[in-house]
Amino acid sequence: MNINWSDVCHEAEGAFIRYLQIDSSNPPGREAPAAHFLGALLEKEGINPEYIEIKDGRKAIFARLKGAEHSRSLMLASHTDVVPARIEDWTVDPFGGEIIEGKIYGRGAVDMKSVTIFHLFCMILIKRFDIPLSRDLVFLAVPDEETGSRFGMKWLVDNRPELFDCEFSLNEGASGLESFASISLDIFQVAVSEKRMAPFKLTVKGTPGHGSKPTTDNPIVHLLEACERLVHWQRNLDLSEQNTLLVRTLADKGLINGDFDFKKLREDGLMSSDLEAGLTNTINLTIFSGGFKFNVIPGSAEALFDCRLLPDMDLDDWQAQVESQIDDDRIAFSYALEEIPNEPEPVISEWGNELSIAIESSVKEFFEDAVVSQTTSTVGTDNRFLRTLGIPSYGFIPCLFSQAELDGFHANDEFLTQDNFKLGVELMWRVVAKVVCSKQT
Ligand SMILES: [Zn+2]
Incomplete structure (x- = not known):
């Protein structure tokens, strides 16, 4: 099977831009249209997602691709909500999805609509090319991460525990950085815990x-x-x-x-x-x-x-x-x-398993001299709820952020470069394929 990455990245970028144009600001949190947008893309490929209504207008989307019976799944988890953007503070429309000089602008460009699209295209490619899986691949995109997850991941962990029969999970929490403080060195950090x-x-x-x-x-x-x-x-x-x-x-x-x-x-x-x-x-x-x-x-x-x-x-x-x-x-x-009511005790995920090995080797295929390191996330993510279930949950955004991109989290004029978007699509695929595909693709 030969994936034409130029075509796939072009298609994924189109989906990303349309996704950025959906205003899923939280508060107030009306993430259902975002869930249905993602679901429609899966349905087009013949994947039937489940929409889980947590509260009026607030839905999570869950989908599963079946693999061999004996292995537990890899979960690709992300959040569909974004922090609000004050249009007067931006130089572009935060929900315009504009591309200017190689930068894709929009609220959620780095936190974390791009990552959801990387996850989604792993699902799409596996289904489209009918790739046999050695374990299930699960896609979950949830509301309400930005105001504490009460109507998102926390609710699902409490009310739908059967969804979390996974061996490990990927979400946000750390990324590649093209420099480290003033040091010029490609470093990919993977969050295994949170402060x-x-x-x-x-x-x-x-x-x-x-x-x-x-x-x-x-x-x-x-x-x-x-x-x-x-x-x-x-x-x-x-x-x-x-x-x-x-x-x-x-x-x-x-x-x-x-x-x-x-x-x-x-x-x-x-x-x-x-x-x-x-x-x-x-x-x-x-x-x-x-x-x-x-x-x-x-x-x-x-x-x-x-x-x-x-x-x-x-x-x-x-x-x-x-x-x-x-x-x-x-x-x-x-x-x-x-x-900080309802905050779980911090748990540190194990390192050195199949997923961490896949991340390390995949990064090195793109950046031979990169340092891949486990780290502690300095902010809270939905990983904390999965870790309390004993699921090794990694924060890994497969992009090599510049300081300007990193500074975009929750800030004005948030953007992701087109180059980083392409890297994200391919690098996420490489990691996921190593963990779930029966034959190396
Ligand atoms: Zn986030």
Whole structure:
């Protein structure tokens, strides 16, 4: 069987542009037309998808291609919703699907309508060419990822567990990068886990009183000092199992200094905030409150931190580190887990299975010198729900993003280059074919 990739990519690009033109902004989340658009393309090939209505106007689409009975499936999962786009902030129509100078613009271009089309064309090609499968290939595109998955993947995992009889799954969460901080090197990262959201609160009580009199027990001042100690806290890289290969590879190639000193890496221009977020526990002061009237010293003050921990970080250990850094008994620490209801415990997917081997070897067929590395996603994805079921779930967008493309996630003028789109179609196929096709194609 000979696939004409130029024709396939052209056809897929047409589908991608039409898909971008469907406004599936969430909120409000009306993803049913997106599900039906994808379903129509499958139906045209003779694949019968199931549309699963989770809520009014919110549908998931599920389809299965049967393989040998004895092997469990590979699931290709993605989300159909996109974050809203304010048209006045864009220089092009966010739902126009315009191509300008080799760039395909539109909300969802990188997050993640392109990936859904890569998945869809794996299904289409297998059916069209009647390729025998060694295991089932499953396609699932869900709503509501962008506002927490309550009416998407979380609902399906809770209510339709039989859909998840898979051996492994692919979704978003990491990608190829054409440079790494300031280092020019093709790196394909595959997310095997996600950082754990662990927002925490600092509260302090003081002595309330009249603002006209000097005091040594103003809670706002105590809190300010504590926050300052946290904000300026210097921590080193955390070499977990998931990022060790990447960091050591960079060091072996002489691209970064082997002592992994943050300060030095920053000074040398080798540390971007994306990279730093992936390699360490992060904290950001996001809410600071206390006081209600200019001439009243309040009795208490409170600060809230956005905190993202590497998945193997123990919550009690982290709390002890924070408290020791603050070093002030007046400050009470508590996790604000009510801010993130229903978040599952982080799970780290295994590496070294058939799927990870297929990703590594497929990438090397396109980019001989590329580094392929497991990593930790710095943002939440639907993978977290599948991982709790014990399914190794990888975040892998098979494109080699420039910094500009990477910056497009949730931002204005989101785009994917036509070259990256073509790469995505072929590279996704290569990976999937290695895992599900009986004969190498
Ligand atoms: Zn996404």
